[in-house]
Amino acid sequence: MGYCKPYGIKFISWTIVGGFAGTIGLDPHLLYTLSAVQILALLNRLDVLDIEMISEYVAGLQNEDGSFSGDMWGEIDTRFSYCAICCLSILHCLDKINVGKAVNYILSCKNLDGGFGATPGGESHAGQIFCCVGTLSITGSLHHVDRDLLGWWLCERQCPDGGLNGRPEKLADVCYSWWVLSSLIMIDRVHWIDKSKLTEYILNCQDSENGGISDRPDNAVDVFHTYFGVAGLSLMEYPGLKPIDPAYALPVDVVNRIFFSKF
């Protein structure tokens, strides 16, 4: 979906129904619609969007039970609730959906360990927890979270090597530095993990010769894990990095520009 330079905007592909696709010629999907909106927010070019049309597209994917489908084919997942709500919030259009029902759907996915899954009854997974806690954070509904129980489950994700895993008995992976840490920050429990050991883990996943960050030490680097590693370091206030907002996954100055600048 394009790339991050101002003149890359023309490469962002959008479709007649208002949503964005992964690339030119594909069908629209909530995942790419949020990415497109986030990228334009980063570039301070939300003005190129037809906000009315996009917000109608996103709002149209809400189901009767409050959940969201990813596209017209109806796959339902709490990831899509996050995509929809984050996107509409950035566009100042949350009034177009039933926020109460959306929150209730998220709460129906809460588990015995305080975490959240993809659908009601689905196993708690740190990635899904980010989506659910992020949705609750954006909608001002964090009071529904059992912060101490969830916080403990999240800090139990720190492995002896310092890295974080996404579910019990799984290996640590740099991407969870983002999913777990951002969730812990949103529920105000990030001081429960050992930050210096996690920082060390992320830095150990760097390719010190060619750059980039991998999922775990000595693996091949990729752009996703590089993002998650840098974002995780930013959440831990690593020197030289801009602060990142844990709910919107955008730099704090961008979020401030979206919500506090005059139009």
Add this chain to the structure above:
Amino acid sequence: MSSDEDEWVPFSRRPEWSDVKPVPQDDGPHPVVPIAYRADFRETMDYFRAVYLSGERSHRALNLTAEAISMNPGNYTVWYFRRLVLEAVDADLNDEMEYINCVASKNSKNYQIWHHKRWLAEKLGPEVAQKELEFTKRIFAIDAKNYHAWSHRQWVLDALGGWQNELDYCTELLEDDIFNNSAWNQRYFVITRSPLLGGLQSMRESEVSYAVEAILSNPENESPWRYLRGLYKGDPNLLICNNQISGVCLQVLKTKHNIIFPLSLLLELLCHGFQPSTEFVSAVEALRTSVPESSSTSSLANTICSVLEIVDPIRSNYWSWRRSHLPSQVC
């Protein structure tokens, strides 16, 4: 549907495609990051774009989507178009299910494939419930924690039924690997949702015994400890009254090994009003030999937190937070 690379014939040399003009990908005049597609991939997608744009819903279009999928199963637009074609040509959806099972076995972590399966299963209805459950079983035999397969299985049970042997299946998976948190989660799903078992309250007693047994075999296993608490979610008064639960904490603590989870659960019990006998006090006291500064006047809950700060150093901030936020009655 020839996907074998040795036999692959370019579309431009297939007579049945001679009437179609391929549509190349439009990357604009100055592509920023051109992708070095393989020639067969590029050509297949050029023909796919042609039929997609012309809206041709035919058997050859169906075969074309299968070739495109074999090259990139993550292209969700190809799947989307395939469903339109399946509907238009009135295809046999049981054949389609066989096809998708084949694709899914090779790509078990692909969202599009599982969604396609669900779309089919929904159309085919309850008669395929058993087959779908069997299919996820085959996936679990390779990867017992595959999140997509678990989501699919839960959906099948909810939407199409087939609950009869589900608890036994969970037991079977846990016999293979008692640390499998996905299977523990499924167990909780079954006892709380199965229409055949009478719900959480009627299952509580037997499930407590099951979890306690699992704990005693592997006290370091996080899952059954959490499961025990889940059995009494919203009912802490009943949790503290069950002697089996306080008993398993004591039993593990006495071994002086793997004490993190029993100490944590005991702390929970105390915070909800559990009155410890002297046996609990001495079991915890016995653990604090290595805690230098704890004074003999501190409460049991306080001591538990101090011990945990030492034995679980990576989470020492958590345990010290717990210590400073103890309810007044246990301070």
